[in-house]
Amino acid sequence: MRLTLTTAVAMGFCTTLAFAQVPAQQGPQNPAVKAMDSNNAMAPVAGANSFTMAEAKSHIEGKGFTKVHALKKDKDGVWRGKAMKDGQAVPVSLDYQGNVN
Numbered sequence: 325m326r327l328t329l330t331t332a333v334a335m336g337f338c339t340t341l342a343f344a345q346v347p348a349q350q351g352p353q354n355p356a357v358k359a360m361d362s363n364n365a366m367a368p369v370a371g372a373n374s375f376t377m378a379e380a381k382s383h384i385e386g387k388g389f390t391k392v393h394a395l396k397k398d399k400d401g402v403w404r405g406k407a408m409k410d411g412q413a414v415p416v417s418l419d420y421q422g423n424v425n
Contacts, residue, residue, distance in 0.1 A: 368419040370400035377403070380418045387424040389416055 375383065380403040381392045388409060395405035403418040417425045 363423040365423050368402040368417045369421050371420040373401035373420040384416055384418055384424055
């Protein structure tokens, strides 16, 4: 009986040490705020968009696009329009997260 009790206490102590040695996670796996110069999605993300047309145009221009025009918010809350990038006329979009595609 005494051996059983000693063994149980020793096993409990070892288990406690094993749990204590698990390293803590080093911060969240995704950043809380994305960098201003990069997208966190490869395609526009649907969602309630609070950007005004002027803010959308300014944000798109901030990503290197020029001559931004024909902006309209679609049913998914994504601003879509046309712009120039590297001398080419291209379609452009801005989602509620600030991703420009």
